Amino acid sequence: MRKKLSREKKNREITIPTDSFSDIAFLLIIYFLVATTLVKVKSITADLPAGEKSTTAQSDKTPTVNLRGSEIFFNDKGLTLEALNERLAALELATLEPEKRVVMLESAAGTPYQNYFQALAAISANGGVVALVENEKK
Amino acid sequence: MKRLPQRKKRRPVVIPIASMGDIAFLLIIFFLVCSETSKERSDLQVTLPLSEHVRKNEVSVVARISIDNAGAIYFDGAQVDGPKDVEWGVRALLTSTVSDEQRHVQFNCDASLPKENFEPVLQAIAAAGGIIEAVGKESN
Numbered sequence: 001m002r003k004k005l006s007r008e009k010k011n012r013e014i015t016i017p018t019d020s021f022s023d024i025a026f027l028l029i030i031y032f033l034v035a036t037t038l039v040k041v042k043s044i045t046a047d048l049p050a051g052e053k054s055t056t057a058q059s060d061k062t063p064t065v066n067l068r069g070s071e072i073f074f075n076d077k078g079l080t081l082e083a084l085n086e087r088l089a090a091l092e093l094a095t096l097e098p099e100k101r102v103v104m105l106e107s108a109a110g111t112p113y114q115n116y117f118q119a120l121a122a123i124s125a126n127g128g129v130v131a132l133v134e135n136e137k138k
Numbered sequence: 139m140k141r142l143p144q145r146k147k148r149r150p151v152v153i154p155i156a157s158m159g160d161i162a163f164l165l166i167i168f169f170l171v172c173s174e175t176s177k178e179r180s181d182l183q184v185t186l187p188l189s190e191h192v193r194k195n196e197v198s199v200v201a202r203i204s205i206d207n208a209g210a211i212y213f214d215g216a217q218v219d220g221p222k223d224v225e226w227g228v229r230a231l232l233t234s235t236v237s238d239e240q241r242h243v244q245f246n247c248d249a250s251l252p253k254e255n256f257e258p259v260l261q262a263i264a265a266a267g268g269i270i271e272a273v274g275k276e277s278n
Contacts, residue, residue, distance in 0.1 A: 005247065018159075021159045021163075022159030025159055025165075027148060028166050029169070032166070040195060042192040042273065042276055043193070043195045043244070043271040043272055044192055044271075045242075046270045047269045047270070048261075048263075048270060094225065109252070110254070112253075113247050113249050113250070113251045116256070117247075117249070117272060118188075121189040121190075121191035121192065121272075121274070123252070125191035130262070
């Protein structure tokens with residue numbers, strides 16, 4: 001009897017149940033599809049020159065945007081954001097050579113990022129290259 | 139002659155489903171390889187600035203820098219001490235880049251923060267050679 005049992009054990013086939021594998025795989029796909037969120041943020045592109053700090057003053061012709069609190073100045077003349085957009089569009093910066101596209105962006109202490117962002121967006125959207133003006137630390 | 143149509147009717151229609159599992163697993167592998175896990179922290183308290191000029195960002199970014207409403211700076215989700223850490227971090231990531239397309243750095247900042255908080259970080263990104271992708275909301 002013992003011999004018979006051992007023989008039967010040896011002959012027994014081991015099978016791995018693979019019938020439900022495709023179901024599991026499709027469930028995983030559905031999980032990935034449901035759990036995935038496709039995030040596409042909205043942004044503005046600003047390529048600020050990484051150049052060395054210049055101690056010499058820029059030429060008078062370089063357009064300058066100045067932010068003082070909530071006020072915007074373009075070449076020392078106060079204006080609204082819409083007017084700034086118009087003035088920058090009139091310069092047709094995108095058609096100029098890269099070195100002539102520079103627009104200086106100067107801001108007073110405490111200027112909120114909202115105002116800064118709008119000025120940065122206006123300059124970039126009109127083809128300008130933003131150069132940040134840093135006040136000298138005493 | 140009349141037997142022919144009867145034979146046609148009896149022919150069984152078999153849908154091959156043996157390879158369905160393989161196809162499904164291939165699809166899973168495709169999703170795993172193509173998906174990118176978000177390196178950005180979702181719990182940051184940031185109110186985005188508004189502008190009419192914002193566009194959908196189509197480029198891939200090498201790093202994500204955020205400044206929350208308390209002024210804390212985050213580099214790819216991890217808090218850093220200051221702008222110098224941002225500069226070195228971006229610089230390290232850009233060492234292996236070859237084209238301008240690989241220089242984009244996402245910048246996320248709270249709209250109410252003053253210049254003293256965000257400008258050094260912008261300058262740090264620029265100094266490291268990154269092109270800033272400043273995130274904002276579209277204003278109506």
